[in-house]
Amino acid sequence: MIRAVGLIGASLLATTFNFSLFAKCPVSDGATLIVRAPVGDVQVDTTARDGVVDVQVDSSVQLQENCNKDSVEFTSNASEQDQTRGALVWRVVAPRNINLDLVATSGNINVGDVDGSAVLRTAGGSITAGQVKGNAAMITQGGFVKAGNISGDAELRSQGGTLEVGDVGGNAEFHTTAGQIRAGTIAGSVTAEGGRAIFIVKAGDVKATTNAGDISIGDAARIDAKTAGGTITSRRVRGPFQGHTESGDIRLDSAAAWVEASTGAGNIIVHLVPENIDGDLHMDLQAGIGDVTIYVPQRLKASIDATVQRPAFQAQQIISDFPMNGLAPGRPAQGLIPNNRYYGPTHSESLLNGGGNKITLHTSLGKITIRRQ
């Protein structure tokens, strides 16, 4: 009888309160902290000083730990149904000189600074991380990813959210289906696939693609950029540039090597500032509807071929600081127009300094301007 009353009391107690369960493992420098959280958010505070990892979950879920010399692992057999009482949070306190390998099947991940690497994965929540001294992979099917500086390589992926990261010491890979990408200085190469705008302050080789939105790259060794609708701009590209937008401007404030750019509708403006005047400095700039403007140095050796496919009525089509063969004479602003100006494309050629780098400038409708730098 007493035993039965005790059991009933215990079960009443259990249904009334959520027990906080704890687990603890000693951990050595450079070890890996593994957390597999089938439910709930994971928060890792990396300010522990005593070489021990503490884990606490505010629920009745049973924690399982596996403590080894090189790794400590925490998991639970909790199921989705365990969340009907509300949000679960895994609170982990660990020293910062470890590697992180965290999986939150259905929650957010939030970690502080770590000296090792960080692999953070969730099926849907957002991921926030401080500075990571090693490599980092942060992958979510849904929310945003925000990280501080990453000293090694970085891989950030989300199916929907925006990706933001500070500086990256190695190479970087960013993929998001519907979000923006914002990154600081990336020492290595970058592959960025975004659903919206892409902003990168500085990088090595950049390959950037977005379905909709602008691409802005401050400074890069090389750029290959494509957007289905938006502008592409770069303050400085130290090597070759390839860019295409279905609709939008392309503007390069300082291009050091060859440039190939096209836009369905928009203007193209390129300032050629060669690092090596004897290098490959060819240009192929194609605008559907829009103006093409280039600024080239006086001593550039180039063979310029400029075409306006459908010249606009009464407008000057090709304007050049250099003498151009076949350049149409100045047009009267009003009055009788020579008939032959409207039958075909306007086409001009010029050899600068005896010719050399092929510069092809084309617009279906718009004007072409060639300026001395």
Next chain:
Amino acid sequence: MTCKEYQHQITLFLYDELSESARFELETHLHNCASCQGAYESEKAMHSVLAEDAIGWDDIPSDLLVESRKALADQLDRIEKKRSWWRMPAFSVVFTPMRMLESAALVAMGLALGVYVSNQRPVPVQTASNTGQDSQISLLRNGTISNLQVVNSDPVTGQVELAGEVSQPLRFQGKMEDDTVRNLLFSALRDANNPGSRLKAVEVLSQKPTDESIEEALINALVYDDDAGVRMRALEGLKKFADEQHVRAAFMHTLQNDDTAGIRIAAIDALMAHNSKDPAFAKSLEEAAKNDDNAYIRSKVLQFVGTSK
């Protein structure tokens, strides 16, 4: 073919829109079926009345039929793409497939009849004398002319009438309350070829989505736009209104139908953040998300349901 099906073909027959074989088949049937013959006579009489009223319709713009067909084709495309949209309980009363088709047809017919009956031109004919030379030159210098057609040409007088489309650079400044600004943005939202334009329009509209028409445009973008980035931005613009009935309904639709898990996740987060834990709403949320393949979504719904009891 049943009599009903034959009777549906009578209108097409009267407008000479039937194929040769269908026409032959219908004529044969009409000879043998008194009921259909009666329907034919009745329709023919109606057709004659309409034909009498059509006197003075000679100046029907040549592109009207093309425009009407395009409008209808666009609607049908949308219906095809978002077949599941009208299955949503909150909208099922309004958007059944048949009603959408009927609406599309009515829109096209209304457009046509409106133009015919009022004898209005969609594009007023400008003449060299009624437009200043400067504005003509400016239009031609800055604009792009496409699909230019010669509507009329009189070799004796040298008079010609041209029709086509002119697009020209646009810069417009105004407040969001200004109808022109709104219409320009709504127009950008319909630019099927330029997701960047649509995204920018959504971004601007999201700045002030308090107006009903703007909210409606954003809902439209959330539900119909092909581009995930545009849908996501529209959702972000609307999420603070996720407690309003129609916005909530659109978010529920997104939760059930959007292919991109990230957008569904944003929808569930917004729904949970902005709606009270009402058991009835929790139940519908549970129903909407119970089969979602994303663990986060299922988990969030369980939390919402569990804590709303």
